[in-house]
Amino acid sequence: MSKTILVVDDSGSFRTVVKLALQKAGYSVIEAVDGQDAVGKLTGAKINLIVCDVNMPNMDGLTFLKHVKSLPAYKFTPVIMLTTESQEAKKAEGRSAGAKAWITKPFQPSQLVDAVNKLCV
């Protein structure tokens, strides 16, 4: 059975690019439009890894990441931040909140797949 990745991004085109790349690599993908939507998607699904944007409306990626890490069921689920944000301070914030990788947009789909393969064990 294929592993499931939750992709959280407010941009539909980015979600499509990520979904295409991950599905081609054999993963199942669940999409969420922002942090708040993603919180709802966590219940009732077995999610193996989360790919999340940082700047989003309603609930931003770092707030969502902190929420995920506070849930016992998802405490050890790896989270990859995929964002245009490249400031070291933001990366440090993501790291201390529990993110496992930080990929800066625009990204090469193969880089994302490699990172997911590495973390989704």
Next chain:
Amino acid sequence: MSHPLRGAPRAARRPGLRGVLDVRLGLPLLILALLSGWLIWQRDWPALLLCAAAAGLLWARRDADSKAKASLATPPTLDAGVRRMATAVIPAWTRQLSAIQSTTQSGANELLASFSNLMELQDQFEKMLARQATSEELQALSRDMQTLSEQAMHGLQFGDRLAQMVDILRLDTEQFLARMPSMAETSDNSAQDWLNALETRFTTEEQRQFHHGQPAAPKADKVDFF
């Protein structure tokens, strides 16, 4: 820093003509006052009444004139504040437009390169079909196609970055318009605060570099593992 009165009308800075007008109205009032005294002495009450009416009219005109003079002399602080803020902020917007232009150009170039390579690959594929290519050749072609689709997917992402950059600029111009009525007290510091606040909304290195008037350095795609 510009002086608040630099753009004021010439009459507000040199009240000579207005001063003459004051004398022109003040002198008849003085004459009327003296005449009133003489009319009281003569007990000529109808003439005194006419004299008082004339004095009243002159006084009302003088009052209106002094009010007009006061309004002309008020420095146009709102205009000066808006001008100071616009002088600082508009060049920053222009630089962001340059960043948007640069992003558009590089994204479009990347996509064009992908399509051009794709057409080349299609030619190769047709030639391979014609001469019944080996499976190794077809596998190599498949790998090339994979690389090209990756390149196209990378290029397609510029649209989203553009939307983000335009949105930041749109929000800033809207805020500028909303804040305009209260820009009278704008100082050089508040213009700098505005620019700093704008910078905090940037997410890409390119936006920050253009904000500081630096050319955008080419950036390698990178993954940081923690």
